[in-house]
């Protein structure tokens with residue numbers, strides 16, 4: 475039987491605030507354990523939470539970037555459960571009155587082309603602390619620095635149909651959130667976490683079957699791998715006559731396997747109720763409209779603009795807008811007078827590889843523009859320009875022309891010098907000369923190549939051909 479896969483994702487992103495969701499403790503990553511804590515985030519009796527206005531602002535911007543409806547009134551609720559990393563015995567979250575609902579993310583699916591995935595809801599909540607199993611031998615330690623960190627939980631509709639599509643959705647979602655400036659979305663630092671739900675059904679069916687949840691996914695590649703494994707596990711179960719049970723599974727990245735943990739049927743009832751310490755969150759229509767104005771140009775809009783206004787291919791635009799920093803750099807290079815497609819080629823080649831290596835741009839856009847100008851004017855060849863770029867990356871204050879001079883890379887277009895190399899080449903290849911004169915004009919490329927070789931790449935190829943033509947006439 476052909477099976478259809480149904481996937482929905484819950485993504486937690488840490489909002490980029492200086493302080494926690496309901497207290498003034500810092501959210502800095504990597505501080506010594508339990509140094510960023512206070513009575514509020516430790517859950518001491520009598521301590522009262524106060525919502526962080528910046529977290530509400532960033533959550534609202536995130537919701538608008540995902541085209542959600544932001545509600546003028548939302549509410550905080552207590553989600554009750556016991557776990558050592560949760561000092562209050564409950565997590566403050568939003569339950570029946572979330573900040574925002576009904577959004578969408580449009581992206582290119584590897585299987586189905588351009589699709590929309592619905593965003594069910596985006597709500598605000600606080601993070602729990604962290605259990606450390608490797609600090610104290612034989613014991614588990616608790617670090618509450620993370621407890622109370624502001625999160626936005628973004629729940630998608632079960633609109634995804636394959637693990638690869640889930641990965642493409644996550645890539646787009648992260649791009650949007652980073653562009654919008656609401657989160658750095660670093661999976662390494664735990665500021666983006668993914669839980670994935672998956673079920674299968676006979677192809678063509680519309681009802682939703684029992685789903686399972688996969689947790690412990692620490693990269694987008696592993697989300698895809700884990701969902702592949704879970705899909706295979708469910709299909710094998712059903713095809714052997716068993717049924718899928720609603721379990722939570724953990725992914726083991728080393729073995730590529732998913733293993734059930736606790737059954738969802740046995741999982742606790744969270745006994746949600748409105749937090750009596752927190753009044754409803756009221757946002758005025760004007761305030762929400764102003765947040766819409768805070769939104770920067772998002773990746774999709776920027777991609778379309780670069781394609782249409784600058785005429786670069788859609789593939790190039792996609793690569794360049796994958797990160798705002800790359801797109802900014804590109805626009806500065808073009809702004810400095812470089813032809814857009816030439817700028818795009820540099821971006822996707824040397825610029826991107828140095829950016830990926832060091833996380834920054836070693837050559838300023840203006841210097842790169844000057845270098846590309848040297849290629850355009852025939853002063854250096856493209857190959858030579860790549861060497862000059864490498865030098866510039868080492869010495870940020872260098873000037874492209876001076877470096878080309880120093881390395882002896884400036885192309886020779888002087889007629890006398892070109893004529894000398896041409897004469898040497900023709901003398902060395904009498905047979906080819908005869909064939910050319912006999913009508914085999916496609917040998918021109920061979921002669922140009924030989925001259926370039928003899929000149930060690932310094933001859934200006936545009937100047938070589940006329941000299942050859944004249945000598946061969």
Ligand SMILES: [Zn+2]
Pocket residue numbers: 494497498499510511512513514515516622
């Ligand atoms: Zn605190």
